[in-house]
Every structure is written in structure tokens, then in C-alpha cells.
Amino acid sequence: MDKQELMQRLKEQIIKQLKLEGTKPESIGDHDPLFVEGLGLDSIDALELIVLLQQEYKIKLNNAEQGQEVFRSVSTMADFIMERQAKQV
Amino acid sequence: MYIRSASAVSPQASFNQMLSTPAVYTGDKLNCIEPDYSKYIDPKLIRRMSRIIKMGVAAAMEALKDAELSMPDAIITGTAYGCLADTDAFLSRMVEFNEELLSPTSFIQSTHNTVGAQIALMLHCHHYNNTYVHRGSSFEAAVLDTQSLLEEGEAENILVGAVDEIIENSHAIISRFGIYKESESNKLLNSGTDGTMAGEGASFFVFSKNKEQNSIAKLEDVKTYYKTGRKAENIIHNFLMENNVPVENLDLIILGNNGDSKTDEHYNTVAQHLFGGKRLVGYKNYCGEYPTSSAFALWMATMMIEHGKKINNATSPKKILIYNNYKLKYPSLYLLSAC
Missing domain, CATH: 3.40.47.10 (Thiolase/Chalcone synthase)
Known part of the structure; x- marks a missing residue:
């Protein structure tokens, strides 16, 4: 799966996990900020995204600070997942 | 209140x-x-x-x-x-x-x-x-x-x-x-x-606490019991006596019978012995049976007072008693009067 496909899948999973009814994957920009601006997510959503990473990609965040970098946008999430998956191989 | x-x-x-x-x-x-x-x-x-x-x-x-x-x-x-x-x-x-x-x-x-x-x-x-x-x-x-x-x-x-x-x-x-x-x-x-x-x-x-211009009803009294062992007729009679309300002064009695023959006998006895089978209405045909259904009964009583509408020929009730006894373990009573 290339990054573009992964980002599309992530957008669909974020919408489902966070119950963002009325939001379509195409309305989420690859580099749009996920928190405060952009999707306007909050700290509870951050916990839901950590669960999403573990559940769907078997990836655990090492520390909370890492989350700020990883969850900046769909693009940074995809980069993080691909980097971890490459290490696992 | x-x-x-x-x-x-x-x-x-x-x-x-x-x-x-x-x-x-x-x-x-x-x-x-x-x-x-x-x-x-x-x-x-x-x-x-x-x-x-x-x-x-x-x-x-x-x-x-x-x-x-x-x-x-x-x-x-x-x-x-x-x-x-x-x-x-x-x-x-x-x-x-x-x-x-x-x-x-x-x-x-x-x-x-x-x-x-x-x-x-x-x-x-x-x-x-x-x-x-x-x-x-x-x-x-x-x-x-x-x-x-x-x-x-x-x-x-x-x-x-x-x-x-x-x-x-x-x-x-x-x-x-x-x-x-x-x-x-x-x-x-x-x-x-x-x-x-x-x-x-x-x-x-x-x-x-106080009567306001838009107050609908006064909740004169509320009482609840748990597995009391006392007869429902006695509980209700005492409740009404404590509030100086003779049975004949009640315009309507809302009962919690739910169509279950095992428990409806209890309500039938109360209805006949205490109220002579008159001025009675049920409410669980509208909302079903659940543990906090008495809140629906209180809503219904308040609305009846507010709208002065009629159910079962009880016209414009001014004083309403609600008696519910969930699973025959939790008898509860509410007495309302129109403001």
C-alpha cells in the first residue's frame, strides 16, 4: 500500500472511529491540522486515535509527546505508520 | 414545592x-x-x-x-x-x-x-x-x-x-x-x-421553592418505600390523611398497572377498595414498563393539569394522585395540585 492509499484509508478510519458524521474523506486535507484547527479534535479524540493505531496497525506510541508529532495531520500519521511497518519488516 | x-x-x-x-x-x-x-x-x-x-x-x-x-x-x-x-x-x-x-x-x-x-x-x-x-x-x-x-x-x-x-x-x-x-x-x-x-x-x-407566575402545579407530597410489608391501601390511605386529602377530593388517580396479571391484581385491589374503581387511569400503555417510569407519570399528570385536557372522562383534573409500585417492591406516591 502506498502513502496515498494509506492516507485515504486513515481518513475513513478516523471518520468512523471518531464518529465524524457528515465529514467526507475528501474534505480532510492530507496536511490539514487534526487538532484545534482543521477537524477541531480534542484530547479524548487523541486517545481514540491511539486506540486506532493499536487496533488497526498494531502500533503502540512510546510516549505522549510523540502523539503531538504523529497526530499533526493525516500525512504525519501515514509517515509514522509506514516508518514503523518498515522497521517491523 | x-x-x-x-x-x-x-x-x-x-x-x-x-x-x-x-x-x-x-x-x-x-x-x-x-x-x-x-x-x-x-x-x-x-x-x-x-x-x-x-x-x-x-x-x-x-x-x-x-x-x-x-x-x-x-x-x-x-x-x-x-x-x-x-x-x-x-x-x-x-x-x-x-x-x-x-x-x-x-x-x-x-x-x-x-x-x-x-x-x-x-x-x-x-x-x-x-x-x-x-x-x-x-x-x-x-x-x-x-x-x-x-x-x-x-x-x-x-x-x-x-x-x-x-x-x-x-x-x-x-x-x-x-x-x-x-x-x-x-x-x-x-x-x-x-x-x-x-x-x-x-x-x-x-x-x-416558591410559586412563580409560570408554575404549573404544586407537588404537595412525595413518598417512597422499599419492601414495606404494609398493605398498599394502608400506605395510600395514610399518605392522603397526612395531606388532609379525602379520597373524594381527588380528581384523578394515575396507577402503575402494566398488564401483567401477576402484579395487576395488586392494583385492582387498590383501585376497587380505595377508589371504588372510579377516576382511574393507567399510563404504562403509553410508555411501557421501566424502573423510572413514575417520572413519565409525573410528566403526564403535570401536562394534564397544564392543558386541562381529559383522559377517561376525567375532565380538567385539579388534584391528582400517582401510585406506582415497580415490581411490587418500590411503592411510590405523588400528590399534585393545580396552581
């Missing part, structure tokens, strides 16, 4: 529609007719709310609007089962993912006090907030706490209510006890066989 407003999300669309063309349900349960929540709840908040939270918030906001009150001095809620859908989601994930990867939203919102807390968050209300989880007397406990706060001068206006919901899993589990049956809700009270139909609802009220 006085009732300034009453609002309910119930299996009936509205009080007026309940009088003219009540919603009729076939099966073993009555589910709520839900309003357009976008009128009450910010779309950003609504995505995390389960059905019972939305029902509770909508009923509470409507009650506050009708009372023309923006900030209550306290929020008090009663619920027997709490937020079942979130509890179900949380527990199911615990099993599915071996107690890992638990959804924080379901966990946070699975607690019984979520509805009261959510209302407070939306209102930015930092005042007294309590939720009573006392099975069949949860709403009564909430009302008694309301009464105490008002009488002690701790509050002037209190938002009080009750919520309970049916979800698929809980209904399947409770059904194993054989307490529900297939019926038609409009024929339920005369069905004469074992079992009843399940129900659910959210009812909220604004109670005030």
Missing part, C-alpha cells in the same frame, strides 16, 4: 398527540420517538453522545426553556440502568480485545451520572449535581433530594429528571426472566396474561 415545567422524550410524540392519537406499539417493547437533536445540541458534541444522553439532554433543555430558566441551582438525576449503550460498547470491547484497546469515549460515558454531567457541561453549571441509582426508586430519590434542597434553602430552582433506555442486549437479558410478552400497547392494560411490555424514556422537570 412547585413544578414550573415538565418535558419528556418518550414513546409518545407529544402530550397532545398522546391524547388524540397515541402511538401504538406491537411487540414486547415501546421505544422513544426521538426529537431533532440539532435543536438542542451542538453538532460537535452530538457525535460522542449515545441515545440516552441525547434523550436526557433534549428533555432537560426543553424543560429549562419552558421554565424560562437559564441556570438551575442544582441538577439531580435518577436512573436505574444508566448509560447502557456505552456500557455495552465498553464491556464488549473488553472481551473482544482481551481487556486492551478500550475506547475512552465509551468508558467515560458509561457511568450512570453521564446525563446529569453532560447537561451541566453544556450549561457551564458548576452547582450541585447528583445522580441517584436506586433501581425502582431512582427518580423518587432524586425528587426527595430536590425537596430537601429546596426546603433547606440550598436552592431556589432545580432541574430534576429520570432517564432509562432499552438496548438490544439488555432487553435480551432481561427478557430471559420472562417478564415481557408480545402485545399491542393499546391493549396492554387489559391483556390479562403474564408479562408486560418494556419501555424507556427521559423526563425532566424544573422544581422551584
